[in-house]
Amino acid sequence: MRIDLNSDLGESYGNWELGDDAALLAIVTSANVACGFHAGDPTVLRRTCDQAVEDGVVIGAQVGYRDLAGFGRRFIDMDPAELTNEVLYQIGALDSFARVAGDRVRYVKPHGALYNAIVHHEEQAAAVVEAVRLYDARLPVLGLPGSVWLRLAAEAGLTVVREAFADRAYTPQGTLVPRRHPGAVLHDPSEVAERCLRMVRGEPITASDGSRLHIEAESICVHGDSPGAVRMARAVADRLSAAGVDLAAFAAPERTGLEGSRVHPDVR
Template identity: 75%
Template sequence: MRIDLNSDLGEGFGRWELGDDEALLSIVTSANVACGFHAGDPTVMRRVCARAADRGVAVGAQVGYRDLAGFGRRFIDVPPDELADDVVYQIGALDAFARIAGDRVRYVKPHGALYNAIVHHEGQARAVVEAVRSYDADLPVLGLPGSRWLELAEQAGLRVVREAFADRAYTPEGVLVPRRHPGAVLHDPDEIAERCLRIVHGEPIPAVDGTPVRITADSLCVHGDTPDAVRVAERVARRLADEGVRLAAFAR
């Protein structure tokens, strides 16, 4: 068995640092790199792309709303044509730095509020699909299983990759519990690692209310901005390896 392990990286900005990109790049197989709209700046983007290329980690464009102050976690009612332009802009910016590092952007993953909005928001989901398709129709897209975003992407001929979150709680409907709700973010590395193993084996995990919910995934995400992100990623990687599950990037 094999699974991809991804993390959100490059989320610093100027003198402000967030997460341990160096440590996580030695563990994960795919890096969702901020493209300057919710976090990241040109220097951060170039550095993370270079480090990822050195370690053979696949670089993905983590595109989001133009919301530095809110870290991209606030819904913005952007007109679809403007949102599509914003997404193209972000992919292109990161792709430039990836190519300087001797690689290229390998996939696209929306960030934060945009990720959650296009689970159901038809107009914005179509806009992001059109942006990716027009930039490079061979780029895989990463998202929540059952989301409108992945449905439309598949209809447009894009390769879809289903994602599960290692350190986030789910509702009984299989969507993420909003961060403002108690228990939305998990912190126990052993609990998280066990949940990941169950997901990989196709077994149900407990939703936030205890209801069994089955999440189908090709990639597991460990958030890079949580305090124990490195310890969690290490524990997940070790637990999967101990059970014979190989970590491999889906986009390589």
């Protein structure tokens, strides 16, 4: 058995710090790094990319709505062409820091309200697919199993990676329980770790109404902004490893071999 463990990182801004990126980068295999629109600033993003490369963690662009005040968790009704351009902008910005660090952006994951919107929103899903296709059609995309986003991405020839959430409750339909609802976020590390192991083994978990639900995924997300995120991620990683599950990124990192410059060979 093999699974990727990812987390949302690079979400601090100026003097405001969110999460413990350094500790999480020592645990996860993939980092969904903010791109400056929902969170993160240039210094934070460069530091996060530098440390990800140093720790051998794969860098993904976590793209979202331009909504710093709302942390990207508010839906924005955008013109599809504008959304495509904003996603292109974000991937390119993060890719510059990843390349300076010695690697590059290796996948794309939408954030927050955009992630949830494109589970069903055809126009916005197509707009994000178009941005990835235009930037680099080799980039895998991460998303909710059964979403319009992954369906359209696959139809466009992109590699799709199904994602499960360690610390979020699910509806019977396999979507995430909205954060404003009680019980939407799970807090018990032991319970979460056992649930993740069941998902990896293909066993059912309990949905919000008590029914049994199967979640098929190649990557599991532990939110970096959740209280106790490091303890949660460590519990999940330890439980999976103890059960013989190999923790490995779905996209392999690239190394330059340039000890001094740390510049990606593609940009020399």
